[in-house]
Amino acid sequence: MKMVRAIVRPEWTEEVTDGLAEAGYYSLTKINVFGRGKQKGITVGDVHYDELAKTMIMMAVEDEAVDEVIKIISGKAYTGNMGDGKIFVSTVEDAYTISSGEKGL
Numbered sequence: 001m002k003m004v005r006a007i008v009r010p011e012w013t014e015e016v017t018d019g020l021a022e023a024g025y026y027s028l029t030k031i032n033v034f035g036r037g038k039q040k041g042i043t044v045g046d047v048h049y050d051e052l053a054k055t056m057i058m059m060a061v062e063d064e065a066v067d068e069v070i071k072i073i074s075g076k077a078y079t080g081n082m083g084d085g086k087i088f089v090s091t092v093e094d095a096y097t098i099s100s101g102e103k104g105l
Contacts, residue, residue, distance in 0.1 A: 001092040001105065002066050006057045007033065008077040008085040013055040019076040020059075025069060027105075028059040039082050054085065060092055060105055 008016055013030060020028065034051040041050040061069050070087055077085055096103055 001095060002061055002063055003090050003092045004059050004061060004066065004069050005088045006073045006085060007054045008057065009083065010053055010055045012077045016057060016073055016076040019072045023068065023072055025059065025061065028057055031056045037083065052083065060095055062105065
C-alpha cells in the first residue's frame, strides 16, 4: 500500500480529481496549502510572492495502482511551466477504517 501526495496548482484540482474518479480512484483528501519550490516564489512587477497557493491531494492506493495514479495526476496537472507541482510516494504499513475497525483499504 502506498500514500500518494500530489501538490498541484489550485486551478487544476478539479481536473485532476475528475480524472482520478473516471479511472475509479474516488477516495482522496484535498487540502489547501501554501509553499514554494525551487524557484523560491515568483516576482510580478515589483512584488515578490514568496509562497504560492497550491492544493495537496492525498490518497492511499494499492501498490499496483501507483503508476496509473501518477500518470493521471501528471497528465491532468501538466502545463509545462514551473510550478506545476510535485508528487510524493511513500509506503503505508497499515490502514484501518474507524467505524468498522477493518484493516486495509
